[in-house]
Amino acid sequence: MSEDANGRRGFLQVVAGLSAAAVGALAAIPGVGVIIDPLLRRRKSAGGFLPIGDASQLSDDGPVSLPVIGELVDAWTRAPEVQLGTVWLQKGEGDEVKAMTAECPHLGCKIGYDGEQDHFYCPCHKSSFGLDGSVNDGPSPRAMDPLEARVRDGVIEVRFKRFRTQGEEPVEIG
Amino acid sequence: MLGRVRAFFDERFGFAELMRQAYDEQIEGGPRWGYVFFNAFVVMFVVQALTGALLMLTYTPEIGSAWSSVFYIQHRVTNGWFVRGMHAWGAQAMLLVLAMHMVQSVWYGAYKKPREGNFWVLLALLHLVLGALISGLRLPWDQLSYWALWVELNIAASMPVIGQPLYELIAGGPVLGQSTLTRLYTIHVIVLPVIMFKMIFLMWWMKKKHGRALPEWVKPEGAGRAWPGQWARDLVFVVGVLGAVAVVTAMVGGGAELESPADPYRDFPARPEWFILPLFKLRKLFPASLEIVATAVIPGAIVIFFAALPFLDRKIADKPMARLKWVAPFAVLGLGLAALTQMSYADDAADEEYQESRAAADVIRDRSIELAGWGIPPEGPLAMLANDPMTRGREVYAQYCSSCHVLSREGEREAPDHTGMGSRQWLIALMHAPQDDHFFGLVDLDERMPRQNRRISDEELEAIAELLYSWGREDQDPDDVDHELAESGRRKFESKCMSCHVYEGDGDFDGTGGPNLTGYGSRTWIFRQIDRPESETQYGELNDMPAFNDQLSPHDIRMATAFLRLQRFEDIDFEPGDLEEAEPEAEADAEDE
Known part of the structure; x- marks a missing residue:
């Protein structure tokens, strides 16, 4: 094969290689953005207090659970009134109210209350919590996550947040 | 070290042999530009599969959400507009690439014995791409999707005997609805791609079996390896086509178009895409009583002519000019399609009523996009418009x-x-x-x-x-x-x-x-x-x-x-x-x- 032919071969190989790379770049690189889009998307914390029910629903006999209703933005949908989560409420001193989220810090199952044993428990992996939320038993790495709550004009209001599971300190999802 | 790793895998998977076969493919007459079309089509098919899968990460085939999810792809997802544009316009480019392949086949007389099968597979692929295009472009479930599909299915229903069952099989019911969208989606993302993949495989096998079809008047000089000459030509062509697709994507409003959400009770000046426009115009040239001539007889005759061509034009090795009576119909067809398209655009440009309803549709489209940007209610985009005083x-x-x-x-x-x-x-x-x-x-x-x-x-x-x-x-x-x-x-x-x-x-x-x-x-x-x-x-x-x-x-x-x-x-x-x-x-x- 002549030197000329070798030079042409080399040139064609470079052209083929670069073109293949260009096809890949046009098709694949923008696709990475689509795939990792959820990592780039950060939800803003709703932040404000949400009214969740009448204070008369609180009881001296034990914790009460109430749904939290609020606005939810999910992909393209903005739903004005949907359930965002559930909170456990207990009467505090005087007008105070104590709120904890019902999501287990272990792996996220919904925490229930056992009236007989007077403790909170998670049905999935058997974590149990005292009435103050502290871990009694089981795999939960931290106490039930507390939420800011108050009573205004006879209405219970909660600043609702969701937290990542695992970890000894609560980290808000967002 | 790297060499040993490569050797380990090659011993088990045999990549080197696979690549060698692809590189060493002997091409009669050596590499040439005339051969790029099918390989380019295959590369673009792979790109479509990739961009299609990326769109499936967001797209939702539900009539209350489909439009919203496409809005989300177009306006929210990172690079979503680009991937959507590449997918939509890339598919239309594939149609052109296949058409060019067809022209090249006719020019070379590449369908002659024993290569009739290659030509039929090519013809089938052309229809499959058309089917994929139509089913895909109806998925956004916007006004254009809805009304174009409604008209297309009604044309299908007007066919003798098979019309009504065909219509109901595609629509999934008596009128357009959720079943229609689910069926279209399934046809688009799995049925047609799988059939196309098999056709491509068959084509690849037939090319291996029959070799390239090079007529003698081209005066082939020996043979040549596919690598790097043919590969370079194929890939340069693909880059050119995809580059053009990217430019169109960037130019047409960033991505592909999205009309306002489909509404059976809001009128819309539906016009089909450019590749159906000639048929749209052809239908208008016939009175209603002869509609079937435009919708079935003429297109059907053209397809039958294509399919029969390998039997009609048997003079192997003759130059295109010597086979004029078989080559000329294609020139006439090409000119006819171009003329019908031009006539259709001219009709609309001169039609004030069309301009007015198009302008009204533009207002609703822009407002839909604006409203959707604030979040679409759970009841869907039509509820969003119904509760908007401006609309x-x-x-x-x-x-x-x-x-x-x-x-x-x-x-x-x-x-x-x-x-x-x-x-x-x-x-x-x-x-x-x-x-x-x-x-x-x-x-x-x-x-x-x-x-x-x-x-x-x-x-x-x-x-x-x-x-x-x-x-x-x-x-x-x-x-x-x-x-x-x-x-x-x-x-x-x-x-x-x-x-x-x-x-x-x-x-x-x-x-x-x-x-x-x-x-x-x-x-x-x-x-x-x-x-x-x-x-x-x-x-x-x-x-x-x-x-x-x-x-x-x-x-x-x-x-x-x-x-x-x-x-x-x-x-x-x-x-x-x-x-x-x-x-x-x-x-x-x-x-x-």
């Missing part, structure tokens, strides 16, 4: 109000103009010349309000206008009322206007003096005016406007009301200077009393 209110207005009222220079002038209605400027102009044609000049009223600037100074009229303006203000509006001015207007109003007008229950209102101005310009007042203008809260016995409570739902009246109330933030669009000129005699009479 639904405008539509109700256009249908029911503009036969008597003028707004933004549109409509018949028989009653007061609505442009700037309720604004200070409009109120002052009204008080200056109530009997101008822009106000009550053309209305058949028993009592006619005289020019107020003859008895009230301009400053005082300004104060009264401020008062009237304040009555229409709502809590969500900006606090732009001059309360001090309005208060002085109130004193003026009470002394000068209440001999004819009622305000907050006070004043002389026996149903004949003048309209009740309690809450004038507020939503409640406008709603009642549309709902029952003859009620005592409005014009009473004086009224000359039809009531709409039996024609419009309360929701639609609310939408029209909210739409109209926005006019208080607009300016009037006629010169207040005109008013001095206009003085109908009726006004002069009223003045004398």
